[in-house]
Amino acid sequence: MEPHQRIVDALRRPLTVLVIPDARLKPRRWQVSAGFFLFMLALWSGVTVWSVFIVGRHVDYWITKADNQVMLAKMTRLAQEMDRARQVLDQAVSTDRQLRGLLTMARDRDPISAATGVGGPTLADRLSLDRLMSGRSGAARQSDWHREISRIRADAQKRLASFQEIAWYVGNQKSLRNATPSIWPTEGQITSLFGYRFSPLRRDEGENGELHPGIDIANDPDTLICATADGTILFSGWSHGYGNLIVIDHGYGIQTVYGHTSKSLVKAGDRVVKSQVIAYMGTTGRSTGAHLHYEIRRQGVAVDPMQYLKVRGPGELLGFARSAGRTRG
DSSP states (O other): OOHHHHHHHHHHHHHEEEEEETSSSSSEEEEHHHHHHHHHHHHHHHHHOOOOOOOOHHHHHHHHHHHHHHHHHHHHHHHHHHHHHHHHHHHHHHHHHHHHHHTTOTTTTTTTTTTTTTTOHHHHHHHHHHHTTTTOOOGOOOOHHHHHHHHHHHHHHHHHHHHHHHHHHHHHHHHHHSSSSOSOOOSSSEEEEEEOOSSOOOTTTOOOOEOOOSSSESSSOOOOOOSSSEEEEEEEEEEEETEEEEEEEETTEEEEEEEEEEEEEHHHHHHHOOEEEEEBOOSSSSSSSSSSEEEEEETTEEEEGGGSSSSOOOOOOOOSSSSSTTOOO
């Protein structure tokens, strides 16, 4: 018998399928050819493989779609955070302007740029950000994100530099305030003011007067003398005419001079602060009685100390002495 004939006969061979249910139902029997059975088995296998393939593709599609939705939500959230960050930076710009105005820095040169107090995104940047926030992230290019993030970072760095400059300015102004003589160096009576006067030690008829480069404040011997501002002792020792002399360098070109002291409590190089006791009142040097000769010098030139002192009321100790010629020098 030919091989193909044997295959045909095998496919024609009947197969019996018997289904035996429980006792209440009759058994069922089907008789099909072996070829039909193999065909149905192949068909079932094909349908199963095709279904698995289709379902797999749909599952991948839905997973990808879900991932895209999650990514879209994250991008939208990021865009909102970027917009809030921009709003904070805009508020920082406004605060920067207000601080500079309060500190009278508006007229000063801004080391960052002339437009440090202004700025913000361009119209294209806003439209790009709006596109990101509207949910059409597919239309947003990666360069849009990089540009907006770079702009926010650059603006934040400028704001930081500006606030650091303001902090430096405030600190410098505080240092200048502490270095500016603003309190009375001692208690007593003013016996001689700044300006030209006749010398209390030499009253020749032909004398035209001399410049008195400070003020004299008289009181009892050993009255406490205080530094009128923060600074460093530049000199402490004897000087002709001034007697025991103390010179304090306050920085910013400002120096104060304390003459005729009986005893110095500081030495050159010492750091002193405002209101610190530095000496006792005396009558050393060219003097007619116990008093303090007090000078303020700016850039080496004597100026009127009364410009820096608050004149007290009539009931205070400081004021003009009735016997003005009693202690001067």
